[in-house]
Amino acid sequence: MGARFLMAAALATVCLLQAQSKSPAKAAEEKPKLGDNSAGSRGQPAHIIPLRDPEGDTIQPGDRHSLPFSVSQTCGGECHDVAAVSRGWHFNPMASVDNGAGVPAGRNGQPWLLVDRETATQIPLSYRAWAGTYRPQQVGMTEREFAIHFGGRTAGGFGPEAHDSETDRARWLVSGTLEVNCLVCHDASPAYDPAEYANQVARENFRYAPAAASGLALVTGSAKQMPDLFDYLLPNSVEDSLQAQIPKVEYAPANFLPSGKVAFDIVRQPKTSQCYYCHTNTDVAFTGAGRFKGHEDIHSVRGIGCNECHRHGLDHMVARGYEGGASSALTCEGCHAEGNAMGAPHPDHEGIPPVHFARMTCTACHSGPLPEQSTRQFKNGMTHGLGEFNVNKAQGALPHLYYPVFARNEEGKLAPNRLVWPAFWGRLENGTVRPLHPDQVKSALAKGKLAAPLTADGNWLNVDEHWVEQVLRILDEDGPSAYIAGGKLHRLDGGKLRAEDNAQAQPYLWPIAHDVRPATQALGAKGCQDCHSTEAAIFFGKVSVDSPLASERQVSWTMNRFEKNLDTGYQSRLAASWRYRGMLKAIGLGAAAILLLVLLAYAVRAIDRLSAATVGRNV
Amino acid sequence: MTYSSAVTTVFVIALAIVAVDLVLRLKFRRERRAGYRPSSLLRWLRLAVNVAGLAALVAAAITGLSPALQKNGEMTGDALITHVTMAPPFAVMAAIVALFWAHRNRFTEGDWNTGYRAAPLRKFFFWLAVAFAVPTLVSILAAMFPLADTEGQADLVRIHRYCGLFLAGSGLLFAYFALMAWREGSED
Numbered sequence: 001m002g003a004r005f006l007m008a009a010a011l012a013t014v015c016l017l018q019a020q021s022k023s024p025a026k027a028a029e030e031k032p033k034l035g036d037n038s039a040g041s042r043g044q045p046a047h048i049i050p051l052r053d054p055e056g057d058t059i060q061p062g063d064r065h066s067l068p069f070s071v072s073q074t075c076g077g078e079c080h081d082v083a084a085v086s087r088g089w090h091f092n093p094m095a096s097v098d099n100g101a102g103v104p105a106g107r108n109g110q111p112w113l114l115v116d117r118e119t120a121t122q123i124p125l126s127y128r129a130w131a132g133t134y135r136p137q138q139v140g141m142t143e144r145e146f147a148i149h150f151g152g153r154t155a156g157g158f159g160p161e162a163h164d165s166e167t168d169r170a171r172w173l174v175s176g177t178l179e180v181n182c183l184v185c186h187d188a189s190p191a192y193d194p195a196e197y198a199n200q201v202a203r204e205n206f207r208y209a210p211a212a213a214s215g216l217a218l219v220t221g222s223a224k225q226m227p228d229l230f231d232y233l234l235p236n237s238v239e240d241s242l243q244a245q246i247p248k249v250e251y252a253p254a255n256f257l258p259s260g261k262v263a264f265d266i267v268r269q270p271k272t273s274q275c276y277y278c279h280t281n282t283d284v285a286f287t288g289a290g291r292f293k294g295h296e297d298i299h300s301v302r303g304i305g306c307n308e309c310h311r312h313g314l315d316h317m318v319a320r321g322y323e324g325g326a327s328s329a330l331t332c333e334g335c336h337a338e339g340n341a342m343g344a345p346h347p348d349h350e351g352i353p354p355v356h357f358a359r360m361t362c363t364a365c366h367s368g369p370l371p372e373q374s375t376r377q378f379k380n381g382m383t384h385g386l387g388e389f390n391v392n393k394a395q396g397a398l399p400h401l402y403y404p405v406f407a408r409n410e411e412g413k414l415a416p417n418r419l420v421w422p423a424f425w426g427r428l429e430n431g432t433v434r435p436l437h438p439d440q441v442k443s444a445l446a447k448g449k450l451a452a453p454l455t456a457d458g459n460w461l462n463v464d465e466h467w468v469e470q471v472l473r474i475l476d477e478d479g480p481s482a483y484i485a486g487g488k489l490h491r492l493d494g495g496k497l498r499a500e501d502n503a504q505a506q507p508y509l510w511p512i513a514h515d516v517r518p519a520t521q522a523l524g525a526k527g528c529q530d531c532h533s534t535e536a537a538i539f540f541g542k543v544s545v546d547s548p549l550a551s552e553r554q555v556s557w558t559m560n561r562f563e564k565n566l567d568t569g570y571q572s573r574l575a576a577s578w579r580y581r582g583m584l585k586a587i588g589l590g591a592a593a594i595l596l597l598v599l600l601a602y603a604v605r606a607i608d609r610l611s612a613a614t615v616g617r618n619v
Numbered sequence: 620m621t622y623s624s625a626v627t628t629v630f631v632i633a634l635a636i637v638a639v640d641l642v643l644r645l646k647f648r649r650e651r652r653a654g655y656r657p658s659s660l661l662r663w664l665r666l667a668v669n670v671a672g673l674a675a676l677v678a679a680a681i682t683g684l685s686p687a688l689q690k691n692g693e694m695t696g697d698a699l700i701t702h703v704t705m706a707p708p709f710a711v712m713a714a715i716v717a718l719f720w721a722h723r724n725r726f727t728e729g730d731w732n733t734g735y736r737a738a739p740l741r742k743f744f745f746w747l748a749v750a751f752a753v754p755t756l757v758s759i760l761a762a763m764f765p766l767a768d769t770e771g772q773a774d775l776v777r778i779h780r781y782c783g784l785f786l787a788g789s790g791l792l793f794a795y796f797a798l799m800a801w802r803e804g805s806e807d
Binding site: 348349350351352353354355357567570573574577581583584585587588589590591592594595596598599601602605606 | 695697703706710711713717746752753757759760762764765766767768769773776
């Protein structure tokens, strides 16, 4: 009895202690941070805060050796749960594949495009599992290389990985991590310069990039030039020849308030122009002198910002807004449904047979440019570096992106898409092509003295099939190789170049969501024959084929090649029958009128007879 | 009730009416009367109209209802084109048949007091067919104009399908009873 009592008492004590030790920690974990727990005010909270360096120490204007402020320390120290934010769409691509974190890939989206003009390479990359894209690792690109190449167009979220090489680990220490940069979207100050951010990333000044972009500090030097053993806390320990390149940060004292704090112009809802820095898609015809011809999305024209629909909570899982996605209330249908909470106009779609809504997305008629006999070319903020310093403004600058291309989506609905034709070299392994890193191809070009002069406008090299044949001959020395371009796989067969169809040579498509056109500019606004004619671009338009090889650029694909299961014969017959539609209406209405008159005439007579019968008369 | 089961039901009812009529016809067998004989030209014209009208009705019904039996009313592709191609001849013939038969199908006192005869049923199904023909045509023509919204469009198509179904049933019964009445020698 005594032993049992003692054991029970001991267990109870252990449980009590455990409960006492866990509860406060758990409570602290669940307690939202100051800025994440809204009191409900619609006002914009002032962000008068101290700058904190990567170590968490406060930065003062008079510091002798200033350090760059860290966004995660400055924003996340006491006020915001940056760890929760960093799981959002803008920061989580690697979580979708590498870490097994289970972040769904979602529908196909804008890929990163690795462009290397010397090797005629243009390959879509993504960490998300989008069919038709390649994970950077598949091209031999490390996370660090990816961050250097594309990080300037991201909101950060790159750092050392467990599988990094020794060199990469050392270089991460030199450059710092490219941490989540809240300011990219939320700093509305006119002094914030995203181009400077990209510039600093290119110089591998990862830990300095937010400070430089914020306009609060001047950053000089380049971590790229620093040796592997460089320590940013002891910057002067490098050899004399590199002293001028040491990354340094200098704060403007005028930016500090008397309290030693800094006033950020932080906005809860980013301005559309901030989204546009990365998410601009613009027709090449509307660049340069043609800028004034461009159109805006009707929502923007009406003053509706991106964030009105692309909403999110602290997790920053921004609503992507497509049917079947996570946020059904923030889709076209969600906002424009009858009696919607947004007050968006509900379209009646008078006269449009319901079958159209079952088989086509809203975007098919309302988004992107109206389809023409040939696809158009556009540029993108992320892939063309629009707005960055010294950007190539030539219309032909790579990568070459095309739109609108009508294709069936996963639900089988017809939808407009953007398109890129992959062009890359690779090894043929087990029936598939493993892409080669451009540097590997450059070695082959150097070996065979095959380097072709670059074009002045940033377009494809002026090369032909003979050049491809020669390059493949050298690459084949290390194993069977192939070149994918223009929708074809090129390989040597018996010493001769052979082009053949291949799944990996298919263009990569991703859906067009914007710019949205209003009803008056929608496809079909001019009548059914916008689509139901024998030359309707939506079915019979030409999709330009892009390739470094001029001969392949002469060819085009018909739009319906992308519209799986489309009965083109039926579409042609339906279109041909449209000319008789007026006659059909006239005959039908005439016949209906006669039938109605007959019915009425005898109904009147019948009523007359009934009435006469009531007074005993026959009519 | 699905559209395909509605189609089946209507035609089962139509067949039942025919079967009942055949039974009653055997029970109340009567001599063939000498009826009104129109001129040769008019007779041939009537015959042509009747045959063409019946053919147009059958063609429109087959092209309209057979996809319904297969796909529960979903009519697309070439089946739709075929049906729409049949529509103008059917509409024209419907109007002509109505003009040719309306006068003869007036209800008279004789319809109620001459025993079991085909003519009254012929008249009933004729007017039923005419009554259904109007919304059948008007509904689908209205859908071709920018008048109704998405739900209205769906309603118009539904009206067309159901009225068309009843038109097919009553039209075929009219044809049957017209034939029976002709056999009885009735022309009124």
